[in-house]
Amino acid sequence: MKKLFFIAILLLLNTQLSFSQFEPNYDESKIPNFDIPDPLTTFDGQKITRKGQWKRIRRPELYTFFEENVYGKIPAEFNDFSAKILEQGENAINGKAKRRQVELSFDRNGRTLHFTMLIYLPKNVKKAPLFLGYNFLGNHTVADDENILISEAWARNSDKYGISGNKFTSATRGIRTNRWAIEEIIDAGFGLATIYYGEVDPDKDDFTDGVHSLLYSQGQQKPNDNEWGSLAAWAWGYSRAMDYFEKSKDINSSKVVVFGHSRLGKAALWAGATDERFAAVISNDSGCGGAALSKRKVGETVGRINESFPHWFSGNFKAYNNNEEALPIDQHELLALIAPRPLYVASAQEDQWADPKGEFLSAHYASEVYKLFKKDGIxxxxxxxxxxxxPNTLAYHIRTGIHDVTDYDWEQYIQWAQKQL
Incomplete structure (x- = not known):
């Protein structure tokens, strides 16, 4: 009960509440009429019929629109880091895995950012393929492993909430094991790497204490309207993890699957679009601004998400608040940017806020691009x-249950990844 209480408190503290009146629509008969933008027709009307045209013409213009008007541009090249192994063990996960905890550090303009990756690798695989995903509540929450270090960012939060570090640690260690099927992942021959997302960019409408501030010009206090919000910052963090994997002798960096749930599913999709080194992408209940079609206006809408979480997207995206019909793109074209690499979109039956049907239709409409590459979609x-x-190259499922990550989800992801990679 104590752990459940702390989960409830942490989720409340981690959620920004909007007090404006908002009545979400869940009635299919009330969805406005709209046209689905054709991913294989350019903005000036040119029809794309060949893979080369997609790569040379259509993909770049779609990518540029999403970069400048939805997620935001990174204002400068920024990928130099130092890596330090903080801890490692050879007898983790019931003796089946090696554990490594690595701190990546980034220095720019007199500021430093650190974040720590927790990595589990199967002992019986020389160069392991890997699932990479952020966690919401700290690395120490994903496994009941007393060796997992508590991040400085998380320790600062414990002080902020009036909880001493030791109590906070003992109450929260291992509370999110239900979302990470680590032993099943290891048994399947995969590794797992996870990062507390708040270390890369704290999830609040304040751009002073995350990665953004390392790239500010003199006197700048927030990103420009066409520059990156938190989702793009988290996607950047995914790519920096990949930089590390490429230098690691016991990780197969050509077989890294980037995974995310909810807001971090949005970040995983954008990471997959921006960084083609990721071999595959998994979006779990990513909803508005992720896999779900924006123009349906079901559940969470563009206006609502920008009001509740104004720091997630670029400032330019706010031009489409309650104005989704003006978007020349929709989220199926974000999914199409990942083609022809494997992509799994998953929904939950009771998660109407994330519009499961909109997520499914997005995968369906993106399938035209996968078809261009002779890959099976929806x-x-x-x-x-x-x-x-x-379970195709572009895969989908809707499971029973609520907005969460379950053992059922991981069972599908593992089987699919084994087949696709």
Missing amino acids: ATDEMPMTNQPI
């Missing part, structure tokens, strides 16, 4: 039954 616009996955 051919039908009829949603599958619950717990009946479509």
